[in-house]
Amino acid sequence: MNIGIFTDTYFPQISGVATSIKTLKEALEKQGHNVFIFTTTDPHLEKGTIEPNIFRFSSVPFISFTDRRIAFRGFFEATKVAKEVQLDIVHTQTEFALGIMGKYVAHQLKIPAIHTYHTMYEDYLHYVLNGHLLRPYHVKQFTKTYLKNMDGVIAPSKRVENLLTRYGVDIPIKIVPTGVDIDSINNDPNRDVRKELGISEDSQVILTLSRIAAEKKIDHILNSMSQIIEDFPKVKLVIAGDGPDVDQLKDQVERLTLEDYVIFTGDVDHNEVGIYYRMADLFVSASDTETQGLTYIEALAAGTKCVVYDTDYTEGVFDQPEFGKVFTTQKEMTTEIIDYLAEGRKPIPEAALKQKMIQISADTFATEVCDFYQMAIDNYQEKQEEDLND
Secondary structure (H helix, E strand, O other): EEEEEEEOOOOOOOOHHHHHHHHHHHHHHHHOOOOEEEEEEEOOOOOOOOOEEEEEEEEEEEEEEEEEEEEEOOOHHHHHHHHHHOOOOEEEEOOOHHHHHHHHHEEEEOOOEEOOOOOOOHHHHHHHHOOOOHHHHHHHHHHHHHHHOOOOOEOOOOHHHHHHHOOOOOEEEEOOOOOHHHHHHHHOOOHHHHHHHHOOOOOEEEEEEEEOHHHHHHHHHHHHHHHHHHHHHOOOOEEEOOOOOOOHHHHHHOOOOOOOOOOEEEEHHHHEEEEEEHOOOOOEEEEOOOOOOOOOOOOHHHOOOEEEOOOHHHHHHOOOOEEEEEEOOOOHHHHHHHHHHHHHOOOHHHHHHHHHHHHHEEEHHHHHHHHHHHHHHHHHHHHHHHHOOO
């Protein structure tokens, strides 16, 4: 199958969406499919870089998300490329420029187009004029308009499916949780990240890894640190990643006099995230806006237990305490962190972890998505035949 993925966000940009797309691309290719990425130019990409099957279109920074890009031309060029590689299906991963481009290409080639709805935009309205311009109603109308005439939509979690149903989306919806490349997460096992960060062997390490932004609620973890330190005076909190709120969090660390207990690593290359998960005693996420929980399953793939905010997605992942626990309040989060640290670093039982790895693997992810592609193609062809017979 020849698959065209259209996205405004792709490496070297760092985000859960970019990681999800890269994971899907590589897993589909391992299964014998041809995957072509249509995305934006990026100033961080070295000139002359050769990227097989990746096509980039002129772009500018996106308003309010300056570390994200939006293309401003390339519709006809993309259509020409799509015809040359003989796409069988278009898979859009954004509702903006490249998503619209993907819909246009699918229409021109008379092939089906499906979409993955990654972002709960209602959780991000505060980024646009502090929430004074856009309302949830606008998001609903925007979403329904974008998905109109598409052939299906993938929801990474039950929460996203419920949202799309509430919006009145009437095209086929399939829940497909994002998978993780287990082999890449567990590469480079001999590198000593603790030593690089100046952390002693007898210190217990709490890790949070994400884009450093308000919706990730990292400030909530910092607010729990004083209580955690009372029980574990050698504990360290490692905040891995970069983003617009780094300086605010550093100010908070100073206000709480946590300088000796908190380490900021800056950006972490995705090829190296596995060694950060493995060096931690516990992975913690206080974010209540996750739609696919990619960092959770990456941590599990590395064998690290988690304490994460409770969502519809977490029900299917943290179904045993051996994997981690969920919370809804600050007090619950603090208690669960302390309880796990008190247990010591007990490994996840091998049999349970092996079964969970099958569930969250990139191969399972790609198989589920490919099944949805085939359904969309079959339905599209059937509809065309009906139109010809009318």
